[in-house]
Amino acid sequence: MIYKNYGIILSNEPIIEKFIYLMKIKEKDIANLAKPGQFLEIKTGSIPLLRKPISIFEVDKAAGTISILYQIKGQGTKNLAELKINQKIDLIGPLGHGFTVEKFSKRCLLIGGGIGIAPLYDLGLKLKEAGNEIEIILGFSSRETSYAIDYFSKIGNVKIATIDGSLGVKGTVEAVLKDYDFNTFNKGYACGPEPMLKYIKTLEDNLDLELSLEAYMGCGLGACLSCVCKMADGEYKRVCKEGPVFQAKEVIFDE
Amino acid sequence: MNKLECILGNFKMKNPVTVASGTFGSGKEFKDFYDLALLGGIMVKGTTPEKKVGNKPQRLVETSGGIINSIGLANGGVDDFIKNILPEARNYGTEIIVNISGSSIDDYGYMAERLSIEGVSALEVNISCPNVKEGGITFGTDPQMAYEVAKMVKKNTSKPIIMKLSPNVSNIAIMAQAVESGGADIISMINTLIGMAIDIEKQKPVINNIIGGYSGPPIKPVALRMVYEVYKAVNIPIIGMGGIMNTNDALEFIMAGASAISVGTGNFVDPYIPINIIKGLEAFLDKKGLTSYTQIIGIAHK
Numbered sequence: 228m229i230y231k232n233y234g235i236i237l238s239n240e241p242i243i244e245k246f247i248y249l250m251k252i253k254e255k256d257i258a259n260l261a262k263p264g265q266f267l268e269i270k271t272g273s274i275p276l277l278r279k280p281i282s283i284f285e286v287d288k289a290a291g292t293i294s295i296l297y298q299i300k301g302q303g304t305k306n307l308a309e310l311k312i313n314q315k316i317d318l319i320g321p322l323g324h325g326f327t328v329e330k331f332s333k334r335c336l337l338i339g340g341g342i343g344i345a346p347l348y349d350l351g352l353k354l355k356e357a358g359n360e361i362e363i364i365l366g367f368s369s370r371e372t373s374y375a376i377d378y379f380s381k382i383g384n385v386k387i388a389t390i391d392g393s394l395g396v397k398g399t400v401e402a403v404l405k406d407y408d409f410n411t412f413n414k415g416y417a418c419g420p421e422p423m424l425k426y427i428k429t430l431e432d433n434l435d436l437e438l439s440l441e442a443y444m445g446c447g448l449g450a451c452l453s454c455v456c457k458m459a460d461g462e463y464k465r466v467c468k469e470g471p472v473f474q475a476k477e478v479i480f481d482e
Numbered sequence: 483m484n485k486l487e488c489i490l491g492n493f494k495m496k497n498p499v500t501v502a503s504g505t506f507g508s509g510k511e512f513k514d515f516y517d518l519a520l521l522g523g524i525m526v527k528g529t530t531p532e533k534k535v536g537n538k539p540q541r542l543v544e545t546s547g548g549i550i551n552s553i554g555l556a557n558g559g560v561d562d563f564i565k566n567i568l569p570e571a572r573n574y575g576t577e578i579i580v581n582i583s584g585s586s587i588d589d590y591g592y593m594a595e596r597l598s599i600e601g602v603s604a605l606e607v608n609i610s611c612p613n614v615k616e617g618g619i620t621f622g623t624d625p626q627m628a629y630e631v632a633k634m635v636k637k638n639t640s641k642p643i644i645m646k647l648s649p650n651v652s653n654i655a656i657m658a659q660a661v662e663s664g665g666a667d668i669i670s671m672i673n674t675l676i677g678m679a680i681d682i683e684k685q686k687p688v689i690n691n692i693i694g695g696y697s698g699p700p701i702k703p704v705a706l707r708m709v710y711e712v713y714k715a716v717n718i719p720i721i722g723m724g725g726i727m728n729t730n731d732a733l734e735f736i737m738a739g740a741s742a743i744s745v746g747t748g749n750f751v752d753p754y755i756p757i758n759i760i761k762g763l764e765a766f767l768d769k770k771g772l773t774s775y776t777q778i779i780g781i782a783h784k
Contacts, residue, residue, distance in 0.1 A: 229514040231753060276698055276751055277544050319753075445542045445549065446750040450507040452527075452556050453542035463535055463556065468511075 229322060229448070230256045233315040237292065239308070242374045247342070248297055248308050249284070249375075255291030257320045263350035264325025264439055264472045267295065268447035270317035271306035278319065279303035280444050280467070282346040282418075293320075296375060298342040322447050323471050326416055326437055328353045333413040335359045336434065337383075338400055338427060340366040340419025344375060346439055346471075347418055351382040362386070362412070364403050366419065370394035401426050409433040417475075425480045436475035442466040457481060485767050485774050486760065488522055488742050490719040491667045493604050493642035495522035495577050495742065498775060499732070499760050502723050502746030503528055503581035503606060503646075504553065508567045509574050515753040519575030520760065522742060525606050525670075526563075526571065528581045529597075531589050533559035543688045545679040548698030548725070549747055552691035555583055555611070560596050572601030579644065582635075583608040586615040590631050594638035604642040607635055607666075610650075610673045610695075622648035622673070625660035632664025644721065647671040647712070649701075654708045655715035662716045669712060670721040670744065672705045698747040699725040706738050713739025713780050727755060729762025739780040 234254030241248050257267070261283050268278035284296040297304055310316060328350070335354050337347045344365055351361050361383030367373040370393035379385045387395030388403050396402045400423060409430070417427040418439035427436065445451035449468035456466050457479050464470065464477075486497035501512075503525040509518050518524065536556025543550050558566065563580070571578050580602050582593040590607065597605060609622035609631055621627045628645070635643050645661035647654060649672040658669055674695025679688040687693075705724020712720060722740025725747070726732055732743045748755040763775055772778065 231515060270751070274547060275544050276547055276747075277549065278751065317752075443540055443542060445551065446505075446511075448511045448750075448753070450505060450511040450527075451542065451551070451750060452536060452553050453539075453551060455536065455539055455541065455556075461535070 228260060229319065231317075231319045232256055234293070234318050236310055236312055236314050236316055238312060239310055241308070242296075243372065246299055246372065247374045248299070249294060250297070250307065250310070251292055251294045252316060252318070253292050254318060257318060258286050258288055258291045258293050261286045261293060261321040262325040263328055263353050264346050265321040265323050266346070266447075266471065267293070267318050267320035268322060268444075269303075269307065271303040275301070275303045277445065278447060279307070280322070280447050282439075283321065283349055284345045285349050285352065296342070296345040296348070319447065323467055324469055326350045326439070326472050328357055330358045331414045334411050335361050336412045336415040337361060337363045338404070338415065338417040338419070339364070340400055340423040341368075343417075343419030343423070343439070343441075344379070345418075347416060348375065348378050348382075350416060351379065355382050364388065364400050366400040366423065367394070399423060399426075404430065421480060428475045428478070428480065431475040437472050438475050438478060439471045440466050440473060440478070441471070485772070486763060487774070490721070490741055491642065493577075493668060497522040497760055497763075498736070498742035499756050499763070500525055500579070500721065500742060500744045501749055501756055502744040503608070504551075505746040505749045508571045509576075510570065512749070512753055516757050517575075520757055521576045523577035523579050523603065524571070524574070525579045525581050525744065526567070527557055528555050528583050528608055529557050529560050529563045529593070530555055530583050531560055531592055533557065533562065538690045540688060540690050542694075543679050545677075545688075546700055548696055548700040549750075550677050550679055550689055550694040550696050551674070552689050552694030554691070560593060564596070564599065568601050577603035579604045579606050581606040581608055581646070583611050585611065587630050587634050591634040591638045594635040594641075598639040598641055602641060604644055604668075605635065605639060606644040606646050606670055607631060608646050608673070610646070610648040620648065620650075622657070623651050625656050628657055629660040629664040632661040632666045636665030642667045644668040644670045646673055647708075648673045649704060649708055649724075650676050655711050658712040658716045662718050666718060668719050668721060669716065670723065671712060672701070672708055672724045675701055675704065697725070699727055701725045702731060706734055709735055709740050710738040710782070713783065726759070727751070729759050729766065732759045732763060733766060733778070736775060736779055737782040739783065741776070741779050
């Protein structure tokens with residue numbers, strides 16, 4: 228079931244001013260059905276015309292709330308940052324095919340780059356609830372532009388990579404994953420910029436991997452066929468419907 | 483009496499509100515929002531003789547308040563449509579209008595014949611695609627070619643034929659007259675306007691195919707003007723579309739001469755727009771003391 232409902236904004240605070248925001252919304256229907264890795268299509272104002280697809284960061288079914296962690300990128304996210312407590316917000320969701328959550332025999336590895344870390348937090352919470360031990364690798368450009376590490380620290384051991392080396396290992400998440408011992412893991416999940424996902428895909432022989440992809444969307448409902456991604460069998464699949472989460476082995480990044 | 487009953491020559495709908503091809507899939511994706519039986523009809527995603535995977539992404543971008551798309555007619559082909567999509571769609575309780583495309587005149591004849599089956603209410607013929615056999619000239623920009631397509635489709639089906647006009651021509655009335663004399667029962671208009679957007683950081687076109695079809699609110703005045711012109715030029719009914727977002731927009735098209743309307747890009751913004759328009763049209767008729775919306779079709783010409 229997909230809902231188009233108005234939620235009520237409970238909080239909308241910058242984590243880093245003009246860059247990263249966390250919004251908590253009361254909307255019980257969507258909260259009740261949302262699964263890790265799913266997203267919302269949000270109408271942010273009269274312009275942009277199209278809704279903005281935003282990953283769900285955290286869900287509290289009991290409280291009937293959903294949180295989103297978002298980065299200011301264009302007019303749509305700028306509009307979101309200006310919304311105030313108690314304002315209504317026009318949501319469609321939950322959308323898309325999310326991550327697999329079950330009890331695995333070995334540890335789970337979560338790998339996030341930049342704002343791609345957003346859908347991994349709810350996933351981590353649910354994996355932990357299912358009894359898994361979790362390790363997390365987060366990549367940022369610098370200490371100053373890093374965020375939400377405190378959240379992830381609550382669900383497992385966190386390793387950080389920054390491009391300038393100001394926090395954790397210097398480099399991308401690749402610097403942490405190089406020579407990594409994957410024997411203690413049997414499941415990995417990643418979300419982040421395409422170059423990062425391309426690298427993560429090279430690890431698919433070591434680890435059963437699920438990737439959450441990003442694509443420019445029209446409707447978010449599977450109707451317009453805009454947000455497609457190339458599959459290993461030469462077919463295109465819709466990131467909004469069959470995705471955003473795909474098995475790493477399914478996707479190819481040649482385009 | 484049903485104030486919104488819509489009679490388009492040999493084609494009847496419970497109301498004049500439809501959803502445009504390519505913006506609504508086959509309906510399945512919108513089933514959670516409302517009962518599809520409320521709609522006058524669904525113009526399903528464009529179908530071609532063979533399966534098409536579609537264009538390389540990026541396929542869509544928002545620009546200047548509208549969107550440009552270049553999907554490349556991605557679809558499973560007519561056999562897949564008949565086998566896997568139609569059996570479900572025909573039970574939605576609304577008219578199923580199948581949008582067809584081809585790359586030769588013969589393709590259109592083949593499609594018309596294949597789709598002359600139960601469950602298909604009417605055919606909408608997309609002529610905004612290149613004629614591969616005739617050097618790539620778009621069927622929809624050459625009156626003779628558009629006439630030939632209409633004639634070929636007519637010859638191969640007894641279903642109502644809706645010819646969808648391209649706005650990318652210098653004289654839309656001539657195109658409309660060409661398809662009317664070819665045997666079109668209805669005209670739908672307009673298809674998208676050809677446009678482009680450039681990414682100034684990457685310094686190249688945003689859409690991988692470079693150009694695409696522009697749609698949404700910014701094209702409404704252009705579409706409305708064309709409906710107005712075509713209404714004067716032909717005797718067959720018009721299904722008007724182009725940037726319709728609300729009841730007011732729909733009424734403008736009806737007053738310009740459209741006997742039915744279609745919501746396209748609006749479905750991406752708010753899936754309830756078609757339903758809101760149905761309610762809004764009823765409310766408008768009540769307010770004006772009218773017994774049928776047909777009383778205001780083309781009224782702006784008087």
